[in-house]
Amino acid sequence: AQSVTQPDIHITVSEGASLELRCNYSYGATPYLFWYVxxxxxxxQLLLKYFSGDTLVxxxxxxxxxxxxxxxxxxxxxxxxxxxxxxxxxxxxxYGGATNKLIFGTGTLLAVQP
Amino acid sequence: xxGVTQTPKFRVLKTGQSMTLLCAQDMNxxxxxxxxxxxxxxxxxxxxxxxxxxxxxxxxxxxxNVSRLKKQNFLLGLESAAPSQTSVxxxxxxxxxxxxxxxxxxxxxx
Numbered sequence: 001a002q003s004v005t006q007p008d009i010h011i012t013v014s015e016g017a018s019l020e021l022r023c024n025y026s027y028g029a030t031p032y033l034f035w036y037v038x039x040x041x042x043x044x045q046l047l048l049k050y051f052s053g054d055t056l057v058x059x060x061x062x063x064x065x066x067x068x069x070x071x072x073x074x075x076x077x078x079x080x081x082x083x084x085x086x087x088x089x090x091x092x093x094x095y096g097g098a099t100n101k102l103i104f105g106t107g108t109l110l111a112v113q114p
Numbered sequence: 115x116x117g118v119t120q121t122p123k124f125r126v127l128k129t130g131q132s133m134t135l136l137c138a139q140d141m142n143x144x145x146x147x148x149x150x151x152x153x154x155x156x157x158x159x160x161x162x163x164x165x166x167x168x169x170x171x172x173x174x175x176x177x178x179n180v181s182r183l184k185k186q187n188f189l190l191g192l193e194s195a196a197p198s199q200t201s202v203x204x205x206x207x208x209x210x211x212x213x214x215x216x217x218x219x220x221x222x223x224x
Binding site for chain 2 (some may be wrong): 009013032036041042043044045046049051090093094099100101102104105106107
């Protein structure tokens with residue numbers, strides 16, 4: 001069965017430090033992969049997505065993610081974190097063919113120290 | 115262009131009461147989805163619709179019903195609320211594979 005694993009429940013980084021959030025997926029075919037961000041009390045906003053082609057994808061707010069098929073991973077990165085990046089981050093994979101249903105990971109809560 | 119909107123934003127129900135959550139989108143999207151979000155569990159798909167007049171079950175459909183009478187609206191109903199349905203409910207819509215989410219409805223069942 002398809003699944004998405006985010007092994008880090010909570011991460012704390014200092015402002016200006018680099019960030020990497022881990023995501024591993026289990027999916028038989030070539031996956032469509034997404035990262036969403038949820039600020040407190042808000043809905044989810046799409047950061048970036050991977051469908052095919054270049055395995056390094058750029059998103060909004062200075063985020064990027066790299067698809068590594070050999071590791072079944074799609075890790076999210078940012079070279080320098082800002083205090084406004086404090087939020088919860090969700091990795092997701094499309095399953096279900098034409099219905100575009102998403103399976104979400106359990107999320108990683110990012111705290112940013114001044 | 116309001117995107118995806120949800121009504122109400124907050125609601126408290128007593129066990130056994132019923133209610134309907136409304137999701138509306140103005141992007142002319144075919145697909146719409148209802149999720150619930152619980153701490154430590156991410157988002158789980160309750161029901162979805164691939165077009166006006168169609169609905170289908172997702173991962174956790176029990177205790178919920180849905181209707182898609184108009185393309186822009188997707189209603190989620192709880193016929194007899196239970197404390198286990200205390201959650202934050204999100205609606206989403208999509209045209210392709212990217213889903214756009216509403217701001218959520220926080221529901222508490224006592």
